[in-house]
Amino acid sequence: MSVVAKMQGGDAPGPRDDRALARDALGGDEYAFSQLVTKHSGGLHRAVSRIIGDETEAWDVVQMAFLKGWQRLSQYDPRWSFATWMYRIGTNLAIDVIRSRKSRERAHQAGTEHRLRLVTDTEPASVGADRGDVNRVLAKVLPVLSPQQRAAFVLRELEGFDTSEVADVIGCTPTTVRNHIFQARKVLRKEIEQHFPEYLPGGRRD
Amino acid sequence: MNCRDFLIRMDAFIADELEADQTRDFREHLRSCDSCRESAVAADPVLLLSASPLGTASAKQVEACVEVVAALIHQDQLQRRISRPRWRWMAAAAAVVVSTGAGLTWWSSRPVIGMGGASLPPAAVSAVSYQQDPPPPRVEVESPGGNLRVYQYADAGDGNTTVVYIVKESLEL
Numbered sequence: 024m025s026v027v028a029k030m031q032g033g034d035a036p037g038p039r040d041d042r043a044l045a046r047d048a049l050g051g052d053e054y055a056f057s058q059l060v061t062k063h064s065g066g067l068h069r070a071v072s073r074i075i076g077d078e079t080e081a082w083d084v085v086q087m088a089f090l091k092g093w094q095r096l097s098q099y100d101p102r103w104s105f106a107t108w109m110y111r112i113g114t115n116l117a118i119d120v121i122r123s124r125k126s127r128e129r130a131h132q133a134g135t136e137h138r139l140r141l142v143t144d145t146e147p148a149s150v151g152a153d154r155g156d157v158n159r160v161l162a163k164v165l166p167v168l169s170p171q172q173r174a175a176f177v178l179r180e181l182e183g184f185d186t187s188e189v190a191d192v193i194g195c196t197p198t199t200v201r202n203h204i205f206q207a208r209k210v211l212r213k214e215i216e217q218h219f220p221e222y223l224p225g226g227r228r229d
Numbered sequence: 230m231n232c233r234d235f236l237i238r239m240d241a242f243i244a245d246e247l248e249a250d251q252t253r254d255f256r257e258h259l260r261s262c263d264s265c266r267e268s269a270v271a272a273d274p275v276l277l278l279s280a281s282p283l284g285t286a287s288a289k290q291v292e293a294c295v296e297v298v299a300a301l302i303h304q305d306q307l308q309r310r311i312s313r314p315r316w317r318w319m320a321a322a323a324a325v326v327v328s329t330g331a332g333l334t335w336w337s338s339r340p341v342i343g344m345g346g347a348s349l350p351p352a353a354v355s356a357v358s359y360q361q362d363p364p365p366p367r368v369e370v371e372s373p374g375g376n377l378r379v380y381q382y383a384d385a386g387d388g389n390t391t392v393v394y395i396v397k398e399s400l401e402l
Contacts, residue, residue, distance in 0.1 A: 053302065057295050064294045065286035086294060090301040157281040164278075180279045183256055185249050201245060208243075208275045215274040222270070222277055 041105035049096040067113045073177045074117040088113035110192045118170040164214040175203035230254040235265045
């Protein structure tokens with residue numbers, strides 16, 4: 024029976040925790056792995072799409088991340104959270120995408136910039152009014168950061184990971200993560216003040 | 230978290246000095262309270278980004294992702310199944326080709342092929358004279374039946390080496 028058919032069918036077992044599912048998947052249980060994909064693909068997609076700045080491409084990255092996860096299940100250490108392990112694979116792939124597709128990203132940024140101009144010219148922005156616009160600000164300012172800074176900032180500040188979890192995910196020390204975030208904040212503060220004064224309280228438009 | 234606690238903890242949040250649960254509460258309040266968000270962004274404009282809503286993928290998108298991952302896994306398994314035996318057969322074929330080629334080279338490099346009982350060279354012969362005038366190998370041919378012919382080559386200079394070919398008569402040139 025196919026994975027999808029099993030998901031739709033009635034022979035699905037009860038809920039199991041991630042480690043048990045990963046153990047079953049290592050034994051060849053594709054349905055167990057599909058449950059892990061169902062559980063974690065949405066969150067991983069949100070983080071990856073913020074890191075690479077492209078929602079559609081982010082799904083490709085997420086799918087490849089889960090394929091790699093399946094291929095490397097024997098390397099998964101159950102002492103780790105499965106989600107953290109998958110975020111590690113997905114974040115590394117996202118960083119590779121940023122590094123290897125710079126020209127494509129430049130084109131994407133140009134499009135985003137154009138859309139932003141359209142939005143800010145016609146709608147007065149405010150901090151509380153339309154927070155969908157905040158995502159557009161993110162799309163504009165995050166590409167200024169280095170791939171490592173971007174991954175650390177997204178995971179820590181947007182996804183709410185602990186500093187130690189971020190360190191596990193991107194493979195560095197917590198001190199390095201703090202340094203990445205400190206540098207990222209400095210750059211982003213400047214970018215927001217320069218390009219989006221209308222989002223600041225009181226609309227500090229220079 | 231109430232608004233008062235939020236404002237008290239803002240500096241600690243920015244400096245990454247809050248406990249995990251306090252950080253989580255701070256973020257939730259930042260996303261949900263407009264007036265506190267304004268105060269936070271006034272203190273640090275980057276907190277505008279931290280207030281971005283957590284979007285969620287639709288059930289349809291997740292289901293599509295599950296399907297694609299399942300397909301990728303099946304494709305990967307198929308590729309592994311196909312590639313494994315192919316490598317085995319290729320390795321076996323390569324071994325046969327190399328050994329046959331080596332045997333033929335050795336055979337064709339012999340200037341004279343005699344039938345049986347060639348005399349052994351003297352034990353004291355020098356390496357140079359050996360290369361210039363190699364002794365002929367001993368060749369024995371048997372026909373054990375079943376359209377087979379067995380060639381056995383024994384190098385008189387090296388008593389440890391014997392090469393045996395089993396050839397189908399119908400395939401001989």
